[in-house]
Amino acid sequence: MTRYRWLVPTLYIVFLMLPIYWLLNMSFKTTNEILGGFSWFPHDFTAASYVKIFTDPTWYSGYINSITYVAINMVISVSAALPAAYAFSRYRFLGDKHLFFWLLTNRMAPPAVFALPFLELYSAMGLFDTNLAVALSHCLFNIPLAVWILEGFISGVPKEIDETAYIDGYSFPRFFVKIFMPLIGSGIGVTAFFCFMFSWVELLLAKTLTSVAAKPIAAVMTKTASSSGYELGLLAAAGALTIIPGAIVIYFVRNYIAKGFAMGRV
């Protein structure tokens, strides 16, 4: 039995790769070939779909918008979460436990519940159809996650290091930037990874809060899918391109994934 143990992860990975392979397959076919029948590989290999995406502003701006709001969200989430996580880890203050719990509940907030209210809120703020709106709205669930993860890492650093720094005459900001942050570097990396992940994959809020100017790629794709002229090849190519940023990010954190994201709490 042990001899065939490797079969299990292998079969699973094959299962995972099948739909992706199919997507790639489709992306290189012409619409005629797709609708004409079934084939394992494109008989009529074409990169036309990809060309269209790279040259048509409606398409490539979709990617730019998505990357933009994800990046903004990562920066906001991590920057805001760092001092908060530090506070939760090192200090006791009025209502701290309840605040922490309340924060975590927001990770559990169903976007469906918030879709309409967000629309009204961000419109009222004049932020409708901006990348900033999407970035801010994602803070709802990303910041609690960021605080939760960072708190775990920060608690792994002994308080004595803080105290030594104060004795050595560091001011708090200098201590935090020069001494503390390098120590939790991997924690910040893991947090940024998860913020990227949950912001990049989210569709509902991103679609609801935008219409033309800040339209994310996800919305461009769904619009194409529902319009007439079911261009499957184009859709497939667009989808295939969205996998790339994710793959790149995974590559950067591959060592942490291998170590099991030692999240401190996990």
Added chain:
Amino acid sequence: MAKITLQDLAHSYFPNPMEATDFQLKPSINHEWEDGEAYALLGPSGCGKTTLLNIISGLLVPTRGRVLFGERDVTELPTAERNIAQVFQFPVVYDTMSVYDNLAFPLRNNKVAADHVDKRVHEIAQMLDLGAQLDRKARGLTADAKQKISLGRGMVREDVSAILFDEPLTVIDPAMKWELRTQLKELHRQFGHTMIYVTHDQTEALSFADKVVVMLDGEVVQLGTPQELFERPTHTFVGYFIGSPGMNVLPARIEGSSALVGGHEIPLGRSFSAVDGSEAELGVRPEFTRLNSAREGLPVNIRRVEDVGSHKVVRAEFDGRQVNAIVGEDIEIGADMTHVRFDAEAAHVYANGWIVDSDQRRRRAAGGAH
């Protein structure tokens, strides 16, 4: 219970070891562990003592050589078939089970009858003073109780040939350490298992064992009783590691029956034919180093005097090297005490670290290459 023999043993963690440095356990180790003795396996971190222990217990298969239990070659046998018990550094208990179930586990795995299991578990629990806690979940207990459970799991099997300990008292707090050590000795006295106790703490080793095996850099350096290790260290490392403070070691040139240390003549207990001059060293324990005001022996500068309560430790130096002496509590250290004399019988000669007997034959630890 049987004699354990190590034959031509060597081990490397690399797939294709070439030189000696690739080996964790250097070729070759030949050693016999007598049936029923309590051994301490002593040495600094990285010397290979845990590797050796794991080879004996079967958790590791050695790169070279054989392990014999009595007459049986067990080198390739898995642990479960060697009837070995091993207690690890961190208490290993099955958290979800009660103390009773923990102790019963090895027996049940061997399909022992339930009433016999019950009898044995109670016997062992009694011995280890765990009787009152048999029904408690193993999870919430103190570290020493958990170590006792680990020990109990090892002893509950009646066919156990030897019990191996890998620094088992590391996580126990000092107050309990003494108690557990005493209990272990008592168990040994009662049941007579062969026990091999790995540690880096000389106090533990010397108080627990009948015989101590000292290891350094993958080699067995000396095997002997605590007294032998103290009075006649066969390697400068043993002299240094054992004793508090360790042996004084000074480079010397040996001529006949005296040693020349920095030009000063130190009389030796016997005479030596020519010893390889450059690597020769003189080794004398501080207990045999006599501070005196009669200007006899080696001139030294006293740096510090530590009063330990029962005696004083004088830390001095000669020519940049530390020379320590143990002096009685009542003795006043005067400014005129400028020299140290060495008791001739306690002065040993070492070449390349190994002791030299007066008949020139370099003595290696019993069990090394002959």
Added chain:
Amino acid sequence: MEKTPNQRAWFMVLPVLILVAMNAVIPLMTVVNYSMQEVFYGTYSFVGPRWYIDVLHSERFHSSLIRQLIFTGTILAIEIPLGIAIALAMPRRGFWASVCLVLMSLPLLIPWNVVGAMWNIFALPDIGLLGYGLNWLGIPYDFTQDPAAAWFTVVLMDVWHWTSLVVLLAYAGLQSIDENYYRAAQIDGASRWAVFWYIQLPKMSHVLTIAVLLRFMDSFMIYTEPFVLTGGGPGNTTTFLAIDLVKTALGEQDLGNAAAVSIVYFLMILLASWLFYTITMQRKSR
């Protein structure tokens, strides 16, 4: 860790508080507000708990809820054991372990609508690999027409999408088990099953609780993937709670109804997460 009391720590928490409260509190207040009003061509009138009573008696809400519960139950029953099994079968260290983990993480980073679209293309009866394959094997399969096929596809898609999360968490839990436990088990003559049941599973219980919590929550809120795949159909057979809610709120503009559903929905999730939170905190302090 010994925490020092310091009320000024509130300043450090302030940015987080503002950002989250803005996103959470204000919208929720809006929703609560709507849930108690009747909106009629721009005029608002207070109607109290009427919407709640309507919703709680609504056939439509009940069926969505039941569908949701069946869905969540099904995927939990598949993904948790499967994830554990895969984590157990993986090598504990080494190059291949890394490769496996990286490949397994890929589905987790694909935008959810692409997941839905990908599976749509994959499962189309005559031109998708899965659809074509199943039909070729003689199994009549058309997820656009047949509710059973639709359910099968939606569940399979979720398993494809999220099992890796369970694998990663379970794997992390396994990594934290000290080698000596396995050695002791070997010495004690324990069987493979005993090692799993008495050592591995108990030591993984913390991460598994997190995995169950996350999967329960996220599957309970699921919207995008099934929506893109089936649109909630055929008919409304795969219309889960969130899909139905969005249809009501944004599609039908039935604000009062949607708001009441939202609150009930949110309360259910809060209750479940409070339960899980309490259990994990209790476990940790033991």
